Amino acid sequence: MTSDVAALIEAAGDGIDFDGLVVEDTAYGYRFETPAVSKRGIDTSELAALADGDPYVANWRYWVETVGGRGTARRAFLRWLEGADDATVGEGDAEDEGGHGEASDGAEHADADDANAEDADGETDDESDAVDARERLAALRDGGRVRTWGELRIRVRLGGAGGERVYDVRHRDDADADPRDLDTHRDPSDAHDLVKHDDRGRYRPLSTAPSLPHGWRFVDLDGGALVDTVDYVYPATVANWHREREGDLDVTHWRETADRQSGIYDLVSDLPTEALAWAAEACCVDSQCLKRREWDHDADTDLDVPRGDGEFPCREPCSLFVAAAREFTKLEREPEETREVTLSESEVEGLGDLVDAVAEDRVNDVREADLDDGANRYRVRYLRAKRGRRLGMD
Amino acid sequence: MQALVIAAHGSHLNPGSSEPTFAHAETIRAAGAFDEVREAFWKEEPSFREVLRTLESEEVYVVPLFVSEGYFTERVIPRELRLAEWDVSAWDSDGTDADHATLRATDVDKTVHYCGPVGTHDAMGDVIVERARSITEGRDLTDFGLAVVGHGTERNENSAKAIHYHADRLRRSGLFAEVRAVFMDEEPEVDDVATLFETDDVVVVPLFVADGFHTREDIPVDMGLTDDYRTGYDVPTAVDGVRIWYAGAVGTEPLVADVVLERAADAGADVADAIVAVRERTRSGSDASAEAATGRSR
Numbered sequence: 191m192t193s194d195v196a197a198l199i200e201a202a203g204d205g206i207d208f209d210g211l212v213v214e215d216t217a218y219g220y221r222f223e224t225p226a227v228s229k230r231g232i233d234t235s236e237l238a239a240l241a242d243g244d245p246y247v248a249n250w251r252y253w254v255e256t257v258g259g260r261g262t263a264r265r266a267f268l269r270w271l272e273g274a275d276d277a278t279v280g281e282g283d284a285e286d287e288g289g290h291g292e293a294s295d296g297a298e299h300a301d302a303d304d305a306n307a308e309d310a311d312g313e314t315d316d317e318s319d320a321v322d323a324r325e326r327l328a329a330l331r332d333g334g335r336v337r338t339w340g341e342l343r344i345r346v347r348l349g350g351a352g353g354e355r356v357y358d359v360r361h362r363d364d365a366d367a368d369p370r371d372l373d374t375h376r377d378p379s380d381a382h383d384l385v386k387h388d389d390r391g392r393y394r395p396l397s398t399a400p401s402l403p404h405g406w407r408f409v410d411l412d413g414g415a416l417v418d419t420v421d422y423v424y425p426a427t428v429a430n431w432h433r434e435r436e437g438d439l440d441v442t443h444w445r446e447t448a449d450r451q452s453g454i455y456d457l458v459s460d461l462p463t464e465a466l467a468w469a470a471e472a473c474c475v476d477s478q479c480l481k482r483r484e485w486d487h488d489a490d491t492d493l494d495v496p497r498g499d500g501e502f503p504c505r506e507p508c509s510l511f512v513a514a515a516r517e518f519t520k521l522e523r524e525p526e527e528t529r530e531v532t533l534s535e536s537e538v539e540g541l542g543d544l545v546d547a548v549a550e551d552r553v554n555d556v557r558e559a560d561l562d563d564g565a566n567r568y569r570v571r572y573l574r575a576k577r578g579r580r581l582g583m584d
Numbered sequence: 585m586q587a588l589v590i591a592a593h594g595s596h597l598n599p600g601s602s603e604p605t606f607a608h609a610e611t612i613r614a615a616g617a618f619d620e621v622r623e624a625f626w627k628e629e630p631s632f633r634e635v636l637r638t639l640e641s642e643e644v645y646v647v648p649l650f651v652s653e654g655y656f657t658e659r660v661i662p663r664e665l666r667l668a669e670w671d672v673s674a675w676d677s678d679g680t681d682a683d684h685a686t687l688r689a690t691d692v693d694k695t696v697h698y699c700g701p702v703g704t705h706d707a708m709g710d711v712i713v714e715r716a717r718s719i720t721e722g723r724d725l726t727d728f729g730l731a732v733v734g735h736g737t738e739r740n741e742n743s744a745k746a747i748h749y750h751a752d753r754l755r756r757s758g759l760f761a762e763v764r765a766v767f768m769d770e771e772p773e774v775d776d777v778a779t780l781f782e783t784d785d786v787v788v789v790p791l792f793v794a795d796g797f798h799t800r801e802d803i804p805v806d807m808g809l810t811d812d813y814r815t816g817y818d819v820p821t822a823v824d825g826v827r828i829w830y831a832g833a834v835g836t837e838p839l840v841a842d843v844v845l846e847r848a849a850d851a852g853a854d855v856a857d858a859i860v861a862v863r864e865r866t867r868s869g870s871d872a873s874a875e876a877a878t879g880r881s882r
């Protein structure tokens with residue numbers, strides 16, 4: 191008798207209803223049902239024979255024992271990865287891999303808006319759930335299932351004969367990269383070094399900036415190691431995502447965050463609301479940060495700035511935002527003056543290009559000899575030579 | 585389940601700032617005493633605000649990787665962790681002998697044991713000695729002077745207190761011929777370190793958590809080890825006829841992991857085996873025990 195079977199028989203007394211597997215200990219013997227088998231009134235040895243090597247039993251065991259942690263963010267995330275949370279299957283971001291996984295896409299009937307199926311943790315409510323379970327397991331066996339989390343591409347598949355999963359992670363842009371071109375890692379704590387700098391070697395102070403470096407992969411992770419890896423790359427995103435799904439994300443709005451500050455950040459509470467919106471547009475939109483901004487000025491005063499489409503929420507202005515707000519507050523405190531400046535139309539246009547190029551982090555892409563571009567180095571040097579750093583203003 | 589959170593400053597600008605935090609966390613993780621070990625930062629992520637919710641453990645030991653008791657350890661960290669009941673009197677400290685406080689955080693269902701910072705734990709004295717030994721490659725230090733370098737008063741007076749505290753204890757230990765506390769922005773200044781000592785050799789150990797601008801650039805230049813920090817300097821470098829053995833930030837010393845564990849142990853964490861394992865791994869295997877010499881007992 192395998193340990194799966196022993197565990198099943200032990201749990202049968204309380205009844206099992208999980209991912210298509212139903213086991214009951216009734217007055218007329220055991221009931222054992224999976225999408226493939228349906229037996230009633232069987233004795234222990236028949237139950238054991240049926241359960242031995244059964245993929246639904248192995249799957250149940252994986253979730254009950256290996257993953258465990260009912261109600262934890264870790265478990266919810268692992269369920270979500272393989273579309274086993276009922277709710278999010280079919281939201282369209284579960285990519286296929288190499289033509290596999292068709293089956294799971296076929297199951298895209300679930301109500302995508304119903305992002306919070308109450309107990310999404312495995313209970314077989316009706317026939318279609320059982321079908322889901324079958325298709326899901328088939329897809330996991332068959333090349334696996336892929337989801338993205340920020341810029342991460344996470345794949346889960348069944349490893350070996352039992353229900354154990356194997357996870358791997360890489361940059362989503364490296365989806366089709368030859369594994370030989372990627373540095374292979376197995377230890378989650380390698381991740382913090384890996385993601386500390388972007389591809390150009392610049393330090394990344396904001397983990398959710400869309401500048402994740404390429405060229406690496408994590409392989410052969412178990413569920414715990416996978417979540418640890420994700421937590422190194424995007425700290426606390428799984429926890430906050432889970433809170434949001436459970437309907438208890440504790441958003442802290444700017445007003446409260448600003449009022450709490452002390453020391454050198456004390457002054458940020460003076461940032462005007464209008465400037466706060468500019469700051470959010472500067473720092474928090476999807477091109478700068480993959481978190482979906484859920485905070486506003488206060489609960490009643492929304493900022494008219496796109497929140498972003500990210501999977502995981504931003505529940506409070508982060509330290510980088512507060513540090514930026516400090517500088518913006520100082521800027522806003524300065525008096526404005528009307529100044530006279532003499533520039534040609536093309537010079538004004540060129541300055542606009544320059545502002546855009548810096549704001550969009552495009553400066554390094556401007557070609558050396560592309561003098562048409564207002565952000566071209568020679569052109570800007572020419573402007574400085576002609577007008578001076580302050581463009582001729584006193 | 586029990587978890588350890590190492591709470592550090594981190595930086596938006598200097599990627600090296602959090603390196604020691606990750607290194608010590610890794611050492612402790614490998615020792616296996618905690619179900620979860622997490623780094624948390626003021627300037628990096630996870631933030632103090634959000635670290636507790638990333639843990640599954642119900643018992644959490646928070647150890648600040650800070651040099652002194654003051655603004656960050658007494659105000660910022662407890663506030664950001666939402667330890668609503670926190671009051672600095674719970675540490676019952678005169679600035680250098682914080683203990684721990686057992687509290688609840690308002691956003692999670694956990695017991696938080698908020699510990700004093702590593703910098704003011706007695707075991708930090710052992711780390712300073714360890715640092716001095718490793719930079720001098722195990723020389724006999726009884727003819728050496730030791731300068732413990734601190735920032736100075738700055739935002740809080742306790743920062744100088746912590747430096748004096750360790751300097752006084754190390755002086756009493758007799759491990760060095762002479763021990764002095766010196767500072768970057770108050771007297772006696774680190775600039776004068778070569779003239780402050782009678783000894784021919786002086787080991788200079790900054791009580792800083794990580795190497796950064798101050799320890800890499802300011803202090804070496806101030807002491808006259810080099811005119812330009814980018815060109816580097818020798819260890820030792822002779823300044824005014826005195827050999828200066830500059831050790832760099834003490835916080836990068838692997839033995840700091842031991843101090844983190846000691847803090848957690850003082851707060852009731854069950855980590856005795858891990859402490860032994862971490863010491864074995866991080867101490868430079870010398871026969872003389874710094875612990876015995878500094879008169880510390882467990």
Ligand code: SF4
Pocket residue numbers: 396398473474475479480481482483504505506507508509510511
């Ligand atoms: S405050 Fe803005 S920049 Fe910071 S994490 Fe949230 S969305 Fe991103």
